[in-house]
Amino acid sequence: MDAHNFVIAERLTTPIAIVNEHGGIEWSNPAFEGMFGIDAKDWLQQAARVVGGERGWLQDFFMDGVEEHRAVDVEIEGRTFRVEHILNIGGESSRAVALWFEDVTQQRQMEQAKSDFTAQIVHDLRGPLSGIQGTLEFVLSQEGSKLDSMYSDLLQEAQRESERMMGLVNELLDFSKIEAGNLVIEKEPVRVAGVLKRAVRSLQQVASRDEVFLLSAHGRDVPQVIGSVEKMTQAIINLVSNSLKFTPKKGLISVGAQIVRNDDVPESIVITVTDSGMGIKADELEQIWKKYKQSGTKSLRGGSGTGLGLYIVKQIVEAHGGEISVASIEGIGTSMVIKLPVKKASDTGVITASRTLS
Numbered sequence: 001m002d003a004h005n006f007v008i009a010e011r012l013t014t015p016i017a018i019v020n021e022h023g024g025i026e027w028s029n030p031a032f033e034g035m036f037g038i039d040a041k042d043w044l045q046q047a048a049r050v051v052g053g054e055r056g057w058l059q060d061f062f063m064d065g066v067e068e069h070r071a072v073d074v075e076i077e078g079r080t081f082r083v084e085h086i087l088n089i090g091g092e093s094s095r096a097v098a099l100w101f102e103d104v105t106q107q108r109q110m111e112q113a114k115s116d117f118t119a120q121i122v123h124d125l126r127g128p129l130s131g132i133q134g135t136l137e138f139v140l141s142q143e144g145s146k147l148d149s150m151y152s153d154l155l156q157e158a159q160r161e162s163e164r165m166m167g168l169v170n171e172l173l174d175f176s177k178i179e180a181g182n183l184v185i186e187k188e189p190v191r192v193a194g195v196l197k198r199a200v201r202s203l204q205q206v207a208s209r210d211e212v213f214l215l216s217a218h219g220r221d222v223p224q225v226i227g228s229v230e231k232m233t234q235a236i237i238n239l240v241s242n243s244l245k246f247t248p249k250k251g252l253i254s255v256g257a258q259i260v261r262n263d264d265v266p267e268s269i270v271i272t273v274t275d276s277g278m279g280i281k282a283d284e285l286e287q288i289w290k291k292y293k294q295s296g297t298k299s300l301r302g303g304s305g306t307g308l309g310l311y312i313v314k315q316i317v318e319a320h321g322g323e324i325s326v327a328s329i330e331g332i333g334t335s336m337v338i339k340l341p342v343k344k345a346s347d348t349g350v351i352t353a354s355r356t357l358s
Contacts, residue, residue: 015101018089021062023048026089026096035101036076043076061085061097073181079105111179118176125169133162156209163206167241171308174234175291178315185319186228192257192269192340193222195229199236200255203244211249214240218257223266225340227320235316236273238309239336243275245299246334251276260339271338279330288326289314 006027009016015032017025023045032040047058057074071084086098136159140152147155177183200216207214225232236255243253253275260268278300280288292307317324321341328334 018096018098019044020096023058062095079103080108115176115179118172122169122173129162129166136162171312174312175308185231187226189224190227190229190232191224193218195232195236196255196257198233199240202237203240207244210244212244212247213252216255222257223342225269225342231316235313238313239273242309243273243277247275247277248300266342268342269340272335274335276333279332279334280328281330285326285328
């Protein structure tokens with residue numbers, strides 16, 4: 001920073017510090033010193049370390065390609081601070097970053113209260129919905145039932161709507177966990193082939209009912225990734241469910257996986273969910289991953305969603321160290337592409353997925 005900016009930073013009431021990659025404080029304003037005192041050097045040095053293969057939060061600001069104004073939420077001395085990267089300082093031999101510390105403890109407490117309230121509402125809704133679903137499935141599964149076609153059609157429609165409502169309720173629960181930073185991802189070996197089979201099998205009946213062909217194809221040598229079987233399955237189910245909304249009768253949805261190699265060594269796995277549906281307008285492609293955003297294309301199956309399904313998928317994929325993209329042509333179809341790193345079994349443990357702040 002130049003002399004003028006130093007003068008401004010000195011007068012600000014928000015803590016600001018220039019920190020090197022080892023956690024050393026090269027400069028700080030009075031607000032920083034008043035807020036954290038001499039203890040700051042201890043937790044900054046801790047944040048600069050790599051422990052058990054996990055980088056401290058300070059290391060993220062020194063990674064190549066990190067954009068300015070990137071931010072993370074950090075617990076410091078019992079309070080939550082949003083630490084924002086203002087600018088890089090120094091050269092290759094001596095690197096430092098200017099960081100802005102904003103106390104967001106009260107905001108996070110309010111978010112947690114909102115998340116707890118949402119979780120309670122969802123819990124109260126899931127019980128009755130599960131009962132309704134079970135009753136409908138029992139009635140419709142009875143062989144030799146004397147229900148005429150009108151009543152049978154009405155019950156099937158009720159079953160579809162109860163499934164849709166359960167999906168909306170589950171999305172709200174996951175969203176509340178993500179917003180509160182409480183979406184825990186178990187880090188365990190995950191058989192991608194098994195995840196794809198499980199996701200396709202769970203929606204095969206729905207696809208048949210909607211007269212859509214749902215297929216799964218992958219090689220036998222697809223390696224494992226490290227993550228959560230449950231959450232990865234949910235991500236694939238969300239993508240396939242989304243395709244079902246926009247794929248017409250006699251259409252096709254295919255779920256596949258392939259390996260990306262580097263010198264014959266598996267480097268990543270690419271999972272694709274491709275449909276022959278209505279496609280997405282080019283100017284809407286970047287919006288579909290945002291919360292509450294939906295494509296302008298109306299669902300062929302009726303009803304509307306929360307606008308959270310694809311947002312949740314993106315959060316799950318990124319929590320697994322992966323990335324997701326989309327390619328689509330109106331009137332032709334859409335392909336969702338997930339790329340996941342192949343990791344060692346030693347990477348197992350637990351991680352917590354939270355919002356990406358930028």
